[in-house]
Amino acid sequence: MSATTELRALRGRGVTGKPENKAAFLFLLPWFLGLFVITLGPMAASLFLSFTDYNLLQPARFSGLDNFTRVLGDERLHQSLKVTFTYVLVSVPLQLALALGLALLLDRGLRGLAFYRSAFYLPSLIGGSVAIAVLWRTVFGADGLFNQGLALIGIDGPGWISEPGTALGTLIVLNVWTFGSPMVIFLAGLRQIPRMYYEAASVDGASRSRQFRSVTLPLLTPIIFFNLVLQIIHAFQSFTQAFVVSSGTGGPADSTLFYSLYLYQRGFGAFDMGYASALAWLLLLIIGAFTAINFWASKYWVFYDD
Incomplete structure (x- = not known):
């Protein structure tokens, strides 16, 4: 049999004719079901609903671009964007x-490194939970643990979560506290930097701070860029903390009205599902724009080995 005839025979049977390929497709089937049923299907439905007037109780009525033009005059939406951008x-x-600073500290080879690494990573696992949000609300309440500590040194602290000027700050502190995940990634990146660069810098008389600026930071910029993109996306999607701390209102005075919380209020509070779907797609565009800007700007400050 010639090579051409054999190739035609293989094409005729197709790749799915091989037993190992059938097994591979079988194992991939749950993932494909999840992709189309749980991800792409709801996304397509949300895109359709964004062009309709739909309240869950009556059939969806096509309304064109009305939901998208409403965002121009929605004052609470503008407030939620201001709060969310400030938070991010x-x-x-x-x-x-903070994550980079602790990673540099742990990279020095502390005794019990595995324990510290696990302890610092723990906040990333539980920081987004309802339990931690409830704890945060208790700690920063008017009679909370934080004010009790301030009282010991003669300071009468305010109700941090009940004052418009400080409520968002407590949520920012909570997000900063969940530094474990980027810290572990930074630590892995630091371990990949060859020691010879530091040895050469030491021979040239470079100080520790100069080695950090000239060696560590440039070689770590791909890791910084990776963490930056991930954490921006995560911050834009924050919901649980603001919902629990403000009891779902975004208060006081809408100072903790995150974009995702306002989207929830419109969809599941006012049953304005068409408008909520439009807000969801607007959030997707905002996150996509921030990600695109980061990728565009990365060519000016991210350095790779090649």
Whole structure:
């Protein structure tokens, strides 16, 4: 049999004719079901509903671009965008700075490194839970543990979660506290930097701070970029903390009205599902825009080995 004839025979049987390929498709089937039923299907339904007037009780009525034009005059939406942008632009840099600082400390080879690494990573696992949000509300209440500590040194603290000027700050602190995940990634990146670079810098007389600026930071920029993109996306999706701390209202005075919380209020509070779907797609566009800007700007400050 010639090579051409054999190739045609293989094409005729197709890749699915092989037993190992059938097994592979069988194992991938749950993932494909999840992709189409749990992810792509609801996304398509949400996109359709964003062009309708739908309240869960009556059939959806096509309304064109009305839901998207409503965002221009929605004052509470504008407030939620202001709160969310403030939360993202303040908490993410602080969180990454703290994570990098602790990673540098742990990279020095402390005794009991495995314990500290696990202890510092724990907040990332539980920081987004309802239990921690309830604890945070208790700690920063008017009679909470934080004010009790301030009272010991003669300071009468305010109700941190009940004052519009400080309520968002408590949620920013909570997000910064969940630094464990980026810290572990930073630590892994630091372990990949060859020691010879530091040895060469030491021979040239570079101080520790100069080695950090000239060696560590440039070689760590891909890891910083990776953590930055992930944490920005995560911060835009924050919901549980604001919902629990404000009892679902976004108060006081809408100072903790995250975008996702306002979306929830419109969809499941006012049953305005068409408008809520439009808000969801607007959030997708905002996150996509931030991600695209980060990728565009990365060519100016992210350095790779090649």
